[in-house]
Structure formats: C-alpha cells, structure tokens
Amino acid sequence: MFCSGRICCLNISGFDLGRCVFGYGHEVNIMIKIKNLTKKFDQLVAVDDLSFEVKEGEVLGFLGPNGAGKSTTMKVITGFLAPSGGSVSIDGYDIVTNPIEAKSLIGYLPEGAPSYGEMTTIEFLRFIARVRGFRGETIKEKVSRVIDEVALGGVTQQPIETLSKGFRRRVGLAQAIMHDPKVLILDEPTDGLDPNQKHHVRELIRNLAKDRIVIISTHILEEVTAVCSRAIIIAEGKIVADGTPAELEARSRYHQAVSVQLSADYDLEADLADLTTVEAVEKVDGAERTYIILANHNQSIFSEVSSIARNRQWPVAAFHIERGQLEDVFRSVTQQTEGV
C-alpha cells in the first residue's frame, strides 16, 4: 500500500487494484464548495441557487440540455464571470475575494478551446507557462512535459490557426494541465471531434484524472459512463439529479429490463402475461424481432424470464440484461422541469 497526500492506494504484489481509498485515516478533502450560486443576466436566471461540493479524486460529469446553465456555471467557478449571488471556493480560496490564488489552482479548457491563432503551439504554451509563474529552465521542462502528455510533438512549430480541430483541442488541454492543477475544468472537451479523436481525448482525461478532480461539462452521455465517477444533471439552472453513473442508470425504467432478440416470430407477451414482476413488453424500433421486457419497480426479472424462455423454448438469438439507459434518465429529469 502506498499513500500520497490524502489518497491511499492498495497495490498488492504489483497488481494495481485500481481502487483508491480516500481519507485513509484522514478526512476527505473537499476541493470545490459551491453554495447557493446564482447568476442572472438581466431578467434571465441562468444559474439558480446551485449548491454542491466536489471531493478530491472525483471526476464529475456536468450534464444538461443546451442552455441549461452548464457553461455559465463553469465560467463562474473559473472566475470569468462574477456570481450574482452565493459563493464559490476552491480549496478554501473564494473566487471573488481571492481570485488570483483560486485561479492558480484551476486548469480550464473553455468551450471551443480558444487560443491565439497566430502563435505557434510552442510559443503559446510558453506564454501560458510564464503566466502560470514559471521562469527559465522550468518553462522548457513544463512545456515539453505537456507536449508529451497530449502528443503535440509533431506540430510545435505550426501556427495554431493552421491546426486541425483535434490538435487545437489538445493544445487547449495542454495549456490547462501546464501547472499540474488540482482542479481541472473542461467545457465540452470532445465537442466536434471525430470518433477517433474523441476516444483519444477521453483516454487523456482518464489519465489526467488520476490525482486531481476533474469537472467535465458535456451533453454526450456516453462520455459520462466512459470517464466520470459522478454525474450532476442540471436543467434551467437547477440540479435535477446527482449520483454515480450507475446510480443514475438505476433510475431508468430500463434498469433491470431484459432485452431479447428472436430468430423467428413468437408471441412473448402471452407467455409473460402471468408474471407480476413484468411491467410491459416493448418492441425496439428499428431492430427486427427485438423486444425489451421492462421490470416492475426495477426488480430483478432476469432469472424468471430466462427460465420461462427455456421452458417455452423461445427462438432466442440474443438475450441480455439492461443496465438502464442514461439517456432515458436524462430525458425524463430534464423534461420534467421544462414541463413545469
């Protein structure tokens, strides 16, 4: 077992369990504290009395429909916009009263990864390193480290405006991690990238997440299951759901549902009619002879359904249990508030 700071990891004979025990004999450090945060633009309330905390080691996915207040919240947390009410503190530093100290702890990738197009990658990164307070040889070290980390080696001498979107995003990530920030905030880091680039950026985020807290805003739900340890869904400036991705999935009506693909036509519903634990059978749109058997109140129905399938000899091609669909939860919680 080895410990660094407040995080202890079990490491048995070289086999990394990949699970770290937080607060092993210590208190878990709350890095970001957001209290009753409100942001108004004239009449419009973009962020409405938001409160949450983020602990060390968390990768928080910040979800919400477009215009829900995700970007505004991030802009307030990073000190770009002043809050209309409430407070944000980063490791004890209030973003309004101690902006320089708080900003020094944060690495931020704004939406669209803006950077100075006329500068070359290396010039830009050197500038960031200088602003972050590094001088002399340390600048070289820091810059070459981040270039390695996000694989920018081939484009260091190119003006940023000539780079592809994927590379520009990586330049944005590189500047955000320059000073090894305790808090990394990424606003839609994979927006507009192709699937390969998305995969690469997610891989990067997973690597970066190891010893810091990361907040990612996104409306891509697969990203949350791919990289996040916690997800907050906001709609109209308010938190409508907060939990681990698995917990959120469990709130889906598809949680514990069984999906069946048949190789020949067969009437499933007749066989399942007597089963009280089954709520309904839905045909999946666009897939031939594929059905989802929904469970009543998220009870486990897999064993019951599978024994019926065996006894009645369903012509089964595929048979598996659903974890629940985040998309479904997302839609139900965000549309609820829209309806009100």
Next chain:
Amino acid sequence: MGNLGTVFQREFMSYFATPLAYVFVVIFLVTNGIFTFDLGGFFIRGQADLLPFFGFHPWLYLFMVPAIAMTLWADERKTGTIELLLTLPVRLSDVVLGKFLAAWALTGIALLLTFPIWITVNYLGDPDNGVILAAYLGSWFMAGGFLAIGSCMSACTRNSVIAFILTVSICFLFVLLGSPILLNAFPAWVPQFFVDAFSAMGFLTHFDSISKGVLDIRDLLFFAVFIALWLMASAVVIEMKKAN
C-alpha cells in the same frame, strides 16, 4: 507577479507574427513623408525645423492609431480567448496595461523610424534638437491618448470595424476640441472659463505647445491622466461586457 511583462511580450510579438506591424510602420512612414514634404512644404519653407512634420501627426494618428487599437479587445471577445486570458491568474489591470503598452510601443517604434527626417533637417540646417526631442515625446504621448480611447472602444464591441469607427469619431472630437475653428464657433455669451475648459480637453492645445518646444509638464500630465482614465474605463467596460 510580473504578468504585466508577460502580457506585454505576447501582445507585442503577436504584432510581428502577422504582417500588421510591418504594414503599420511602412504606411506610417510613407504617409508621414508625403505629408511633410508635399503638403507641409518642408523645403519651400526654408526653415530648419520639423513643424510641418509634427503638425500632421494628429491627423495621421486619427486613422492609423485606431487601426491598431481596434483589435485589442474586440478580437479577444470574438475568438473567445478573453475567457482563457481572464481565467489565468492575472490581474485585469495587468492585462489592460500590458495590451496598451504593447500597442504604444509599436507606435513608438514607428515614430523612431522617422529618424531620417531628423538627420535630413540636421544635414540641411541647424535646428533646435531640444525642440525636436520634445515634439517627438509629445507626439508619442498623443498617440497614447488615441490608443487609450481605442482600447476602451475595442472593449465595447466584438466587432473590430465598429471599434475602429467609434475610435476615429471620438478621437476626432478630442482633436477638434482644441482647434481654433471650434473655439471661434462659441457665441460671445458663453463664459470664457467654459471655452477654456473645453479647449483644455483638446489634443491640439497640448500638442501644439509641445511641438513648438514649450515642454510644459502639465501638457504631458494631461496626456498621462487622459490615458489612465480611458484605460480605467476600458477595465470597467470589459468587466461589464465580458458575459455577452
């Protein structure tokens, strides 16, 4: 600490990363030459001074300086880099001042590169070099005044063309304030102190006396305070408008 220098360096280098600095300097020198020798009658006057040279500076600056000031903040807003810049651990005052100083240094370089005309006038005659030095200083401070207005106007909009037009208009106003044309237009019943106050705000009032060799500290102070006020106004505007 020391981020004023970092911001200054980045801004200053960025002028030279694009053709902007070169175009600015070359056009400035060429126009200056035409104004001085052609319109100003440098040779015909037969006097060993640079009055025709400096006399055109307010009018030259009127169009040249807004051209470099217009992108100061408008581009940051347009490309979104303002969000990057202002979430870095820098003070807003350092950024406002660093950007201004970088642009001011560029106008300073353009001004220094007019040195052949100084050599010419020294070769042809025996001018008062003290007066010329004072006039150079005054001219540079006046350019700073134009730039500070430009900084504030650029902060007002994300469209640099609008920033240009606004800057030219306001600068034109401040040039006119001290000119005899406007002062004579006041009817007789207007109290004299009002006319004086009006003229005291004009660029020409201060620049004319400096370029004639009367280096009154109050004239330089006027430009310094003028610059400081417009830069403070820039900071306020940026703070107010960065959300949209």
